[in-house]
Amino acid sequence: MKNFRLAAKTSSGLEQILAKEIKAIGGKNITLGNRAVFYEGDLEVIYKSNYLLRTALRVLKEIEFFRFKNVDQFYLKCKEIDWFQYLTVDQSFVIHSTVGNSKDFSNSMFASLKAKDAIADYFREKFGKRPNVDTENPEIVIDLHVHGDSCTVSLDSSGESLHKRGYRIKQGEAPLNEVLAAGMILLTRWKGECDFLDPMCGSGTLPIEAAMIAHNIPAGKFRKNYAFENWRDFDQLLLDRVKQSTEKKEFKYNIYASDISGSNLLNAQTNARRALVFNKIKFQVSDFRNLKIPLNNGMIIINPPYGERLKEGDLDELYGMIGERLKHQFTGNNAWILSSSMESLKFIGLKPEVRIDLFNGPLKCKYNNYRLFDGKRKELIK
Numbered sequence: 001m002k003n004f005r006l007a008a009k010t011s012s013g014l015e016q017i018l019a020k021e022i023k024a025i026g027g028k029n030i031t032l033g034n035r036a037v038f039y040e041g042d043l044e045v046i047y048k049s050n051y052l053l054r055t056a057l058r059v060l061k062e063i064e065f066f067r068f069k070n071v072d073q074f075y076l077k078c079k080e081i082d083w084f085q086y087l088t089v090d091q092s093f094v095i096h097s098t099v100g101n102s103k104d105f106s107n108s109m110f111a112s113l114k115a116k117d118a119i120a121d122y123f124r125e126k127f128g129k130r131p132n133v134d135t136e137n138p139e140i141v142i143d144l145h146v147h148g149d150s151c152t153v154s155l156d157s158s159g160e161s162l163h164k165r166g167y168r169i170k171q172g173e174a175p176l177n178e179v180l181a182a183g184m185i186l187l188t189r190w191k192g193e194c195d196f197l198d199p200m201c202g203s204g205t206l207p208i209e210a211a212m213i214a215h216n217i218p219a220g221k222f223r224k225n226y227a228f229e230n231w232r233d234f235d236q237l238l239l240d241r242v243k244q245s246t247e248k249k250e251f252k253y254n255i256y257a258s259d260i261s262g263s264n265l266l267n268a269q270t271n272a273r274r275a276l277v278f279n280k281i282k283f284q285v286s287d288f289r290n291l292k293i294p295l296n297n298g299m300i301i302i303n304p305p306y307g308e309r310l311k312e313g314d315l316d317e318l319y320g321m322i323g324e325r326l327k328h329q330f331t332g333n334n335a336w337i338l339s340s341s342m343e344s345l346k347f348i349g350l351k352p353e354v355r356i357d358l359f360n361g362p363l364k365c366k367y368n369n370y371r372l373f374d375g376k377r378k379e380l381i382k
């Protein structure tokens with residue numbers, strides 16, 4: 001099968017994890033970018049990328065790369081592309097652009113507009129009519145990446161962002177993006193080799209993604225469709241084969257999810273039911289302060305409040321309590337905490353072994369690892 005140049009977009013800090021995932025599904029010539037991983041692969045790799053990658057937000061297939069001297073030449077080069085290979089006059093389309101370091105385009109809207117004119121004129125001259133733009137529900141999604149005097153034109157194979165797995169109906173207060181949650185879990189290297197606990201689970205994103213990883217449930221299992229299904233070369237049999245080729249994994253340990261709020265826990269349970277992992281997670285309403293779970297050598301991931309709704313003093317107290325509980329109740333486990341509140345993280349009172357920079361939406365965060373060793377290595381707990 002023909003190989004294409006591909007780019008998978010992700011969240012900042014997850015590039016290496018995504019590259020590992022891409023290697024595992026057969027991607028070739030993998031290189032890391034900024035919030036993106038570049039690689040090569042055939043149609044099967046494109047389908048697998050969308051269906052299996054847990055840390056990709058979208059997957060682009062490059063169709064053209066060119067340089068241009070001015071806006072007129074940009075328009076002409078866009079019009080020279082053989083668009084009929086990629087869309088018909090009856091299909092709707094949309095163009096998403098990003099522009100950087102360009103003397104010709106001060107904003108991405110202008111680049112999209114010029115490319116749209118070029119596509120419309122290409123079709124009008126060839127067929128006497130043109131395909132329509134649909135920003136809500138486009139059948140074909142075109143991606144333009146303008147950097148300086150160069151432009152990469154790609155087809156977006158995903159359509160709606162891949163973090164929309166299709167299982168979430170309840171949002172909760174500050175839910176993690178599913179791609180970030182999966183990335184946080186994979187960064188710990190946890191794949192189901194021990195118990196897992198999220199004691200502040202909110203709408204349940206971390207335990208649900210953990211259950212999907214532990215049982216090898218594909219990221220796209222509940223997703224209804226992808227943009228590549230509207231491509232001219234769409235191969236339904238190949239997609240069916242990709243979907244049938246994943247095997248469920250046996251998981252011998254427990255996934256625990258708890259939260260102080262009963263209504264948040266209900267949201268988590270509803271989402272878990274939708275993801276068909278409800279009976280794979282042990283839920284309970286509990287203040288972390290009082291939580292007792294027989295966890296040994298387990299993995300704990302906490303996404304505590306960052307303070308948007310709490311007073312500063314309360315937040316320090318909360319983080320102090322988390323550190324104290326980890327130290328005294330959860331010795332012998334491995335804990336990771338994600339927070340944008342650098343000041344509050346100090347109140348954890350433990351020395352992180354690893355600090356990773358991540359973004360939760362627009363919020364710059366630290367993702368800290370605390371090894372809660374007991375016995376001989378107790379000196380690690382301060």
Ligand SMILES: C[S@@+](CC[C@H](N)C(=O)[O-])C[C@H]1O[C@@H](n2cnc3c(N)ncnc32)[C@H](O)[C@@H]1O
Nearest residue numbers: 175176200201202203205260261287288303305
């Ligand atoms: C940032 S949200 C977690 C969001 C979650 N990761 C998600 O994807 O939906 C923080 C959660 O901590 C919970 N929480 C706050 N204080 C707590 C405590 N003392 N014990 C247990 N949970 C607590 C809140 O109810 C809230 O659901």
